[in-house]
Amino acid sequence: DAKTTQPPSMDCAEGRAANLPCNHSTISGNEYVYWYRQIHSQGPQYIIHGLKNNETNEMASLIITEDRKSSTLILPHATLRDTAVYYCIVRVGTGANSKLTFGKGITLSVRP
Amino acid sequence: EAQVTQNPRYLITVTGKKLTVTCSQNMNHEYMSWYRQDPGLGLRQIYYSMNVEVTDKGDVPEGYKVSRKEKRNFPLILESPSPNQTSLYFCASSSPISPGANVLTFGAGSRLTVL
Numbered sequence: 001d002a003k004t005t006q007p008p009s010m011d012c013a014e015g016r017a018a019n020l021p022c023n024h025s026t027i028s029g030n031e032y033v034y035w036y037r038q039i040h041s042q043g044p045q046y047i048i049h050g051l052k053n054n055e056t057n058e059m060a061s062l063i064i065t066e067d068r069k070s071s072t073l074i075l076p077h078a079t080l081r082d083t084a085v086y087y088c089i090v091r092v093g094t095g096a097n098s099k100l101t102f103g104k105g106i107t108l109s110v111r112p
Numbered sequence: 113e114a115q116v117t118q119n120p121r122y123l124i125t126v127t128g129k130k131l132t133v134t135c136s137q138n139m140n141h142e143y144m145s146w147y148r149q150d151p152g153l154g155l156r157q158i159y160y161s162m163n164v165e166v167t168d169k170g171d172v173p174e175g176y177k178v179s180r181k182e183k184r185n186f187p188l189i190l191e192s193p194s195p196n197q198t199s200l201y202f203c204a205s206s207s208p209i210s211p212g213a214n215v216l217t218f219g220a221g222s223r224l225t226v227l
Binding site: 036042043044045101103 | 116147149152153154155156157171200202204214215216217218219220221223
């Protein structure tokens with residue numbers, strides 16, 4: 001699986017959009033981009049995933065650049081409860097479950 | 113409710129006393145995995161299993177064993193625990209939700225302290 005690079009931390013104001021960047025310059029054509037988050041010491045929680053197209057669900061939006069070498073997770077209206085560590089990972093899809101490295105993620109702090 | 117269940121959630125033990133952390137999932141997932149999480153090091157994969165009787169090492173397998181005799185269970189075994197295995201442990205499972213995609217479901221975590 002391709003490696004991802006995320007800044008260690010960022011913050012944003014409550015109610016504003018939080019844009020979390022991720023670089024995955026060595027991504028392969030069949031690798032998906034996934035985002036998870038971990039609040040305190042709870043188990044990580046799936047947020048969203050995508051392959052080429054931008055994706056949106058009730059939690060967030062995922063913007064993937066045309067060359068697929070980077071992506072941005074957007075929390076449109078951040079709340080204090082969105083304070084967490086966010087992990088960006090890439091992995092091959094069906095039938096290729098294997099080693100899966102989460103890395104250190106990016107710590108998002110939402111301030112009042 | 114679809115979930116991954118780990119037990120125990122908290123455990124304090126002593127060096128050398130064998131212990132097992134159980135993990136069970138009720139979603140009929142093929143893939144299961146164990147991670148440990150330590151301050152400043154993120155989530156590191158210990159072992160994973162792609163199906164019954166199929167297991168493989170992750171990034172930090174030393175000092176651990178696993179087994180996958182049934183699809184729903186994936187216990188983590190510490191034969192002779194040492195203080196450097198004090199950590200927060202997570203079990204996870206996954207199965208494709210759509211062609212080409214795999215989403216992991218994590219357990220609540222097991223905090224282990226080895227004295």
